[in-house]
Amino acid sequence: MIGYSPSETARLSGFSLDTLRYYEKIGLLSGVGRTSGGRRVFTDDDLGWLGLFRCLRDTGMPIAQMCRYAELAREGEHTARERQELLERHAERVEEQMALLRRQYDHLRDKIRYYQGVAEGVRAR
Amino acid sequence: MIGYSPSETARLSGFSLDTLRYYEKIGLLSGVGRTSGGRRVFTDDDLGWLGLFRCLRDTGMPIAQMCRYAELAREGEHTARERQELLERHAERVEEQMALLRRQYDHLRDKIRYYQGVAEGVRAR
DNA sequence: TTCCAACCTGGAGCGCGCTCCAGGTCAAGC
DNA sequence: GCTTGACCTGGAGCGCGCTCCAGGTTGGAA
Structure with a gap:
C-alpha cells in the first residue's frame, strides 16, 4: 500500500488540491493519513473513493448526497442495502x-x- | 398574434416569473411588450425564444453565451453564419x-x- | 367603488461547489 | 545552514443562476 502526495493525488484523481482539502473538511473523505509533519498521505483506497466521487459528481449528484453515502459506508456492512438503494435512485x-x-x-x-x-x-x- | 400574461408565459415556458424578469433584465429576452399600465405581454415569438433558451440551458450552455447568441440574432441576417457556428460548437x-x-x-x-x-x-x- | 390578486421595480440574498488568501510549517537539494 | 517549493490551517470570497423582498401600481370581478 503506497502513499500518494497531495499533488500526485490531485493529478491522479482530477480534483484540485483545494477540492481535496475541501472534501476532507466537509467529511466526504475521512481518515486521510498524515506524515509526522502533518502532510496528507492518500492511499489507493482514498483514490478509489475519489474515483467514485468523480463518477457521482459527473452524473450530477449533490455533494450532500455523496456525504450521506460516505457516512453510510463508514457505518459498516449493515448499511449496504441502503447504499445500494441510494445509488439505484440516483x-x-x-x-x-x-x-x-x-x-x-x-x-x-x-x-x-x-x-x-x-x-x-x-x-x- | 395573441399576447400572454406573465403567469401564462411562466406556465407555458417552464421558467419562473422571476426568471422571466431576470432574462429580460440581463438582455437575454428583449423587446418584451407592455400594456398601458406597464405589465409585460409576451408573444408567440417570445415563447419561441424561451423554448430555445430552455433547450440551451438544459444542455448546459452558460447564460453569457445565450446572450451572445441573442445579440447576434438582433443584429440581423448577416450574423446567421456565426450563430450557426456557435450552435455547432455547443x-x-x-x-x-x-x-x-x-x-x-x-x-x-x-x-x-x-x-x-x-x-x-x-x-x- | 372597493377589493385583491397579479403585477411592477430595484436591489439584496442565497445555495452550491469550489477557489483563493494570509501567514505560517516542512523537507529535499545545494 | 539556507533556500525553495510544496504543503498546512482557518476563513473569506467568488461565479453562477436564479430567488426573494419591500414597497408600490394595476385592473378585473363583485
Missing part, C-alpha cells in the same frame, strides 16, 4: 437526465439543420 | 457531455451490480 435520475439531454440535443440539431437550409437557400438564389 | 460539447454521462452511468451500474453481488455473499467496500 441511476434512475441519471437515466432521466440522459433522456432529456438527448431530446434537447435533437432539438439543437434541428435548429442547426435549419441554419444549413438557410445557407443553401441563399446560395440557390 | 452541439459538439453536448456530444462530449453525453458520452461522459453514459460512461459514468455505466460505472454507476457496475457499482450497483457489485452491491447485488454482495447480497449474494461477496464483500463490498
